[in-house]
Amino acid sequence: MTDIQLWTLIFVGLTFSVYIYVAYASRVTDTAGFYVAGGGIPAPANGAAIAADWMSAASFISMAGIIALSSNGYSGSAYLIGWTGGYVLLAMLLAPYLRKFGKFTVPDFVGDRYNETARLIAVLCAIVISVTYVVGQMAGVGVVFSRFLGVNTTVGVLLGMAIVFFYAVLGGMKGITWTQVCQYSVLIVAYMIPAFAISAKITDIPVPQIGFGKILEELEALQAELGFGEYTAALTGSSQLNMFLLTATLIFGTAGLPHVIVRFYTAKNVRAARYSALWALFFIALLYTTAPTVAAFAKFNILGASSTGDLASQSWFDTWADVGLITGPGGEAVADLNGNGAIDFLGGPGNEAVINNDILVLASPEIAGLPAPIVGLVAAGALAAALSTASGLLLVISSSVANDVYHKRINPLADERKQLRVARISMAVAVVAAGYLGIHPPGFAAQVVALAFGLGAASFFPVMVLGIFWKKCTAAGAASGMGVGIVMTMAYFVWTLPAETAPIFLGRDPIMDIAPVGFGFIAMIVNFVVTIAVSQFTTKPSAEMQALVEEVRFPGQTDLVARHAQTGDVG
Structure with a gap:
């Protein structure tokens, strides 16, 4: 066992033990505790849990890799801008009003605001979005385990499944929330320590947000020498259009993600929900302002080694190539194709190495020559990020099935134990x-997660915004809009994604060169149009429901809102 594997095992063992203990200590026996932690989580803790739920494997593992390994850093920043902007939109535009509405889940809100048909469509959307999103987390878990513990990806995913199943099933939302507080602490420490150490080592400035500015000019020179585009250059043409669409999809998809929205129901009241959003934004900003620096430092080190012909001689290169995450340009094993005695990492013809986006953050301590304990800590942080989000997503799936289908539709008389x-x-x-x-x-990981954001934007965002801010939005309109939006987005992914990735994909040319990860924004616009158009010609909500929608938007707890939150008996 290598030093890195030993330290990884130590950190993973310690952190997993904490997660299991917290879940056991927080176990629940009622549905309120299982679905929304009893609505009693303090704002700072709820903010940390939101941040952990928010910062998935895509944020921790993939985002810096996308920024660094895109043709230029600017194009990769769509993920950074989209996910950050989307959280602000969610916190300001939707979260307080949904919390005041007082229901457990997004389908619960849709069902009470519209009708049971809309609820069932919302359940299907929530399950599709959550399963898609959690796939990215499990893939990230497999990457970490395969590299740092020497097991294959399948075994790594199975280990991740076992641990998240244990604490999610045992403690429900209450156990998940307090576990996520611990996981946020682990992931942010694991992300920040290497970033500070690498910045100090390269620039003598220990604050990476300041230090990375010192290397940009040299990084630009290395990019030009090796044939990459200018790192900080803006985009034009179809690339600019796709960046706009991707950024918009991530922003509006964020505001439509059911596992983040449900977090605001765990706060004690509307005021606490607002403060939870503020705390979460602070906790998220710590990582999101650091990610671009991690990307720049890692690419600086990689390009520096490539320019001197030393890339393949570094130990981290061989270890990641051995697990298949550094390959040749066609997916084959890395080889010296031009016979110059080195492996060339280039931005054009002649490139002999393709580095997977998902390894950059995990490998950055090794690339910078940091000691084994820090490498092991980063691995534990990546697992914390993936598992924290996975548990929240799994809870959305289980609550949608148990509350919105079983209890609301199949067996309304079911007791707590059956639910x-x-x-x-x-x-x-x-x-x-x-x-x-x-x-x-x-x-x-980030590509799979981006599909989930597209589905969230195309399905939930319009019906929630219109449900809160337009009292005459109808059930038929909401159901039609959700159905059209999610079907369009899924169909475009099936149409355009390469056939070799999965049998269901067709690998056809994109329409107007629009990348599939940005199509959710277009489907969202169609959802708005369909919902508004159908609502003009279908039965309007009851007068009492329209009054409730009006009152939800204003401060204070009216009798009508209070009665609805407790019983759902409106209209």
């Missing part, structure tokens, strides 16, 4: 499905 049993069984099924797809993912 919890259904919730836990549905979570188990979801874990197995997510694990299988995590072993065979249709893309790297």
